[in-house]
Amino acid sequence: MGNSKSGALSKEILEDLQLNTKFTEEELCAWYQSFLKECPSGRISRKEFESIYGKFFPDADPKAYAQHVFRSFDTNSDGTLDFKEYVVALHMTTGGKPTQKLEWAFSLYDVDGNGTISKSEVLEIVTAIFKMISPEDVKLLPDDENTPEKRAEKIWAYFGKKDDDKLTEQEFIEGTMANKDILRLIQYEPQKVKEKIKEKKP
Ligand SMILES: [Ca+2]
Numbered sequence: 743m744g745n746s747k748s749g750a751l752s753k754e755i756l757e758d759l760q761l762n763t764k765f766t767e768e769e770l771c772a773w774y775q776s777f778l779k780e781c782p783s784g785r786i787s788r789k790e791f792e793s794i795y796g797k798f799f800p801d802a803d804p805k806a807y808a809q810h811v812f813r814s815f816d817t818n819s820d821g822t823l824d825f826k827e828y829v830v831a832l833h834m835t836t837g838g839k840p841t842q843k844l845e846w847a848f849s850l851y852d853v854d855g856n857g858t859i860s861k862s863e864v865l866e867i868v869t870a871i872f873k874m875i876s877p878e879d880v881k882l883l884p885d886d887e888n889t890p891e892k893r894a895e896k897i898w899a900y901f902g903k904k905d906d907d908k909l910t911e912q913e914f915i916e917g918t919m920a921n922k923d924i925l926r927l928i929q930y931e932p933q934k935v936k937e938k939i940k941e942k943k944p
């Protein structure tokens with residue numbers, strides 16, 4: 743609507759993204775062009791994000807999880823994802839350093855954004871994760887982690903916390919780095935999906 747950002751990435755955003763991610767100027771510019779093609783307004787709404795997410799999980803109910811992921815990506819909380827938030831999010835969740843991934847995971851689990859994680863927040867995210875696991879896969883889970891409640895309980899016990907305690911970001915990151923089981927339990931298990939795809943191949 744007559745604004746000046748007609749398809750070129752602003753210099754500030756470009757410099758900022760180069761500084762904070764591993765992507766090159768060429769990659770970012772090409773990426774921005776395709777982002778604008780998909781999303782001419784330059785912003786992804788929550789609804790659009792949910793429908794993109796839904797395409798990856800046609801047999802599950804990823805809506806609740808998608809909403810949490812969206813919230814954690816929308817760092818300025820304006821209800822949309824702009825290109826910068828989108829790129830930073832992809833960088834953190836796919837190619838970033840392990841600590842960056844865990845910083846993101848912390849913001850995902852800190853549902854109310856108050857800087858600490860409570861046991862009920864763990865349960866809320868784990869419940870959303872469970873909605874994406876197919877019933878057959880749930881049957882394969884160990885007995886002490888085959889419901890959201892049990893899984894949240896197990897995570898919380900690993901951190902050595904009482905019911906009303908809170909987890910700080912540092913505790914969350916250090917605990918998760920020190921214990922592979924926590925890392926496995928706090929995330930949706932794409933590994934399993936990958937194994938399944940492998941199994942299907944001749
Ligand atoms: Ca935003």
Ligand SMILES: [Ca+2]
Nearest residue numbers: 852854856858
């Ligand atoms: Ca919180």
